[in-house]
Amino acid sequence: MTAHQLPTRMVAKPWGCERLPAPFAAPHGERIGEIWFEPPPELPQVLVKYLFTSEKLSVQVHPSDAQALAGEAGKEECWLVLDAEADARLAIGFTRAVAPEEIAAAARDGTIEDLLAWHPARAGDIFYLPAGTVHAIGAGLSLVEVQQNSDTTFRLYDYGRPRELHLDRALAVAEGAPYAAEHRGSVAARGQVLVEGPHFRLERIAGAPDAATREAWADALLALPLEGEVAALDGTARAAAGECLYAPALSACDFSGAGVTLLVRAAYTASARAISPVP
Numbered sequence: 001m002t003a004h005q006l007p008t009r010m011v012a013k014p015w016g017c018e019r020l021p022a023p024f025a026a027p028h029g030e031r032i033g034e035i036w037f038e039p040p041p042e043l044p045q046v047l048v049k050y051l052f053t054s055e056k057l058s059v060q061v062h063p064s065d066a067q068a069l070a071g072e073a074g075k076e077e078c079w080l081v082l083d084a085e086a087d088a089r090l091a092i093g094f095t096r097a098v099a100p101e102e103i104a105a106a107a108r109d110g111t112i113e114d115l116l117a118w119h120p121a122r123a124g125d126i127f128y129l130p131a132g133t134v135h136a137i138g139a140g141l142s143l144v145e146v147q148q149n150s151d152t153t154f155r156l157y158d159y160g161r162p163r164e165l166h167l168d169r170a171l172a173v174a175e176g177a178p179y180a181a182e183h184r185g186s187v188a189a190r191g192q193v194l195v196e197g198p199h200f201r202l203e204r205i206a207g208a209p210d211a212a213t214r215e216a217w218a219d220a221l222l223a224l225p226l227e228g229e230v231a232a233l234d235g236t237a238r239a240a241a242g243e244c245l246y247a248p249a250l251s252a253c254d255f256s257g258a259g260v261t262l263l264v265r266a267a268y269t270a271s272a273r274a275i276s277p278v279p
Contacts, residue, residue, distance in 0.1 A: 003232035003247040005239050006037040014161060015055040021083060021142055023242040037244040039149050043220040045266040046200045047149040048244060057137040059112055059157040063173040064131035068152055074131050077147035078195045078202060081125040085140030091116040092127060092135045093179030100171045107156040107167055117179055124187040126194050132175040146264050148199050203263045208255035217250035219265060227259025
């Protein structure tokens with residue numbers, strides 16, 4: 001199938017923002033937390049989102065494919081920080097090894113935030129979260145999230161918000177350990193290849209891709225322009241900053257108007273499993 005722009009969804013969240021960075025604009029009176037792009041049937045394995053936070057998100061964890069039950073799907077994800085307030089932080093993993101019973105007690109009395117390791121977040125930082133990593137996104141952040149196409153989420157703590165928690169399921173998959181340093185990096189340190197994981201690959205290019213990159217990206221992909229635009233080579237579709245383009249291969253894309261572009265593809269070809277979202 002030829003290249004085409006993906007439909008965009010704005011999702012209101014209690015921790016979202018009424019004012020969004022350009023080129024986005026929230027509907028009047030709504031707190032938009034997520035802007036995401038409907039995965040195309042040609043590439044159902046990955047989902048790409050923007051996240052905007054004015055408050056902390058819940059403390060949560062996701063299962064792996066092996067841990068997911070029938071009707072669920074595992075979830076690994078990564079975050080690329082686009083912008084961050086001076087004190088913005090991300091909670092990922094624990095400050096020390098923690099037993100399940102200690103995690104459970106802290107989740108019940110609200111002290112789990114004190115057990116988590118809060119990492120400063122700056123524009124250009126990249127974080128990969130394997131399944132089982134307990135985490136929470138802090139306030140004052142704009143992120144791009146790339147993930148397995150799944151919303152299987154188990155919440156341990158939600159600051160008293162009236163949403164369901166899933167303590168038993170969370171404890172069954174949570175890793176009570178510090179976050180591994182090799183899963184954190186930056187655009188400056190990693191260069192073009194930001195993530196090469198078991199489920200997806202994420203690259204960042206400036207301008208047009210070189211010949212080696214075009215050859216390497218010969219299969220279905222998503223192009224997410226952060227600056228400039230990417231178009232179908234035949235002129236039938238295009239995506240500017242804030243939009244997302246599906247293409248059957250990088251060779252089907254025109255980068256003559258490109259600035260900075262994120263490229264995403266699946267790292268496997270197995271059919272996507274059924275997804276069971278958490279309300």
